[in-house]
Amino acid sequence: MRLRDFLALEEVEEAQGNLDQEVTGLAYDSRRLRAGEIFFAISGERFDGHEFIPQALQTGAAGVVVAHKGSWPQGTTWIRTKEVRRTMGLWGAYFYGRPSRRMKLVGITGTNGKTTVTYLVESILSAAGLEPGVIGTIDYRYRGRHTPSHHTTPESLELQSLLAEMETAGAQSVAIEVSSHALVQERVRGIDFDVALFTNLSRDHLDYHASMDDYFLAKSRLFTDYLKVSAKAKKAAVIYGGDARGMELLSKVHDAGLEAWSYGEENEWDIHPVKVQSDVAGLRGQLKFMSGYVDFSSPLIGAANLQNIMGAVGIGGCLGLPADVIAKGIQRLRSVPGRLEKVENNLGISILVDYAHTPDALEKVLNAVRPLTQRRVFTVFGCGGDRDRGKRPLMGEIAARLSDLVVLTSDNPRTEEPLRIMAEIEDGIQKAGFKRLGDDSTQTERGYWVQEDRRTAIRIALRAAQRGDLVLIAGKGHEDYQILGTKKIRFDDREVAREELSQIGGHNG
Numbered sequence: 001m002r003l004r005d006f007l008a009l010e011e012v013e014e015a016q017g018n019l020d021q022e023v024t025g026l027a028y029d030s031r032r033l034r035a036g037e038i039f040f041a042i043s044g045e046r047f048d049g050h051e052f053i054p055q056a057l058q059t060g061a062a063g064v065v066v067a068h069k070g071s072w073p074q075g076t077t078w079i080r081t082k083e084v085r086r087t088m089g090l091w092g093a094y095f096y097g098r099p100s101r102r103m104k105l106v107g108i109t110g111t112n113g114k115t116t117v118t119y120l121v122e123s124i125l126s127a128a129g130l131e132p133g134v135i136g137t138i139d140y141r142y143r144g145r146h147t148p149s150h151h152t153t154p155e156s157l158e159l160q161s162l163l164a165e166m167e168t169a170g171a172q173s174v175a176i177e178v179s180s181h182a183l184v185q186e187r188v189r190g191i192d193f194d195v196a197l198f199t200n201l202s203r204d205h206l207d208y209h210a211s212m213d214d215y216f217l218a219k220s221r222l223f224t225d226y227l228k229v230s231a232k233a234k235k236a237a238v239i240y241g242g243d244a245r246g247m248e249l250l251s252k253v254h255d256a257g258l259e260a261w262s263y264g265e266e267n268e269w270d271i272h273p274v275k276v277q278s279d280v281a282g283l284r285g286q287l288k289f290m291s292g293y294v295d296f297s298s299p300l301i302g303a304a305n306l307q308n309i310m311g312a313v314g315i316g317g318c319l320g321l322p323a324d325v326i327a328k329g330i331q332r333l334r335s336v337p338g339r340l341e342k343v344e345n346n347l348g349i350s351i352l353v354d355y356a357h358t359p360d361a362l363e364k365v366l367n368a369v370r371p372l373t374q375r376r377v378f379t380v381f382g383c384g385g386d387r388d389r390g391k392r393p394l395m396g397e398i399a400a401r402l403s404d405l406v407v408l409t410s411d412n413p414r415t416e417e418p419l420r421i422m423a424e425i426e427d428g429i430q431k432a433g434f435k436r437l438g439d440d441s442t443q444t445e446r447g448y449w450v451q452e453d454r455r456t457a458i459r460i461a462l463r464a465a466q467r468g469d470l471v472l473i474a475g476k477g478h479e480d481y482q483i484l485g486t487k488k489i490r491f492d493d494r495e496v497a498r499e500e501l502s503q504i505g506g507h508n509g
Contacts, residue, residue, distance in 0.1 A: 017077025089189025302368025338477025355477025396428025
């Protein structure tokens, strides 16, 4: 395809040079660019792509897409657009043959629950015979292939390339976790969604977004912008109405003229529970669903997972799937990596590993697990470094309020001093009236331990727990590493818990 062909995709500000040359590829990293490719000068958090235009031209770029003019060598082919990232998304979709138009595309956004919903949707799509692919926080997977993810939502060029690869391999549908960063940075531009889902909104990423309002506006764009301009003939939004921001979003979606389905615990929502049983074995019962009902059974546990299941049911309904197929997909999903994932043992202790790393997520997961035991709840957790500091005391207060015993430890401190992070969390724990326990304390009253080393912290909780107790190890979930300074070391909460259990004779194979 010729460079001139791309100019018809949107109105550009200015274009000069040889627009009739063939384009062999698209790139935004000058180090990976090859001769004959178009270079997009995007602005990142640390670098401005315009600074690397000379390097791109020297490599043999067919042309450059820029946001502003510059002093480039005579004969340079350049195209100036208002938003380089937007242009990159549109051009990427065109270059890779717009694969999203021929597959069922589901976009899932929100602060918590995105990963679990993608797993549920994947299982439902599989039960429906719609060979699924998934692009999300844990990995990118399709047709038995798995690639660890570096970003929840890849850059637009990688995303379009991946969709084309999935389609070629036989995928007929794709569920994508769509982060707020991706929405602001136009990474899903050029994707034609069939369904978009909103799970909830709570404090997170305020090191990137200016405010909660700014964060909400970013999330809203999946619906008011990307879904609205989708080329799909039938498209719909599924929104959790039990969240105040969800109600606000429902109004926005209706104003945009889009079909919308709501879900929540109360009867006022389109999808809601009729009767549900919840225990340590999972969830089962009946949901009101569009014009009928869905009888379901799932080994996933807790109220948050009931919300996730309702959202997935809504997506299945919007895609026109029968209730029995949706129920089969829900039942087939046995677990989600690092999302209330059970660590089996023969000590009679419930050990759960969860990714909860925001105040809202921690509060929800603790409220979900509290009814699952008649005895004590232990919470092992910390907070990541180089991230939103304001959430630290909030999470400390929540952990203390909803647990019997807390082991405060390190998460991914990155380049921050771990003890400083822990001190900020400790302020919230003490505010809740918890008293600090000694490292060798075996007392059963409410309180907390402080242990910087995460393995030792997990050991403390497992050795102090007794039959009937529940231990929640929160914050890292599926992650198999810990970031200390600038180094990434091997560390998996599930693996470490099993190793520590083996030392006290409690590991089940």
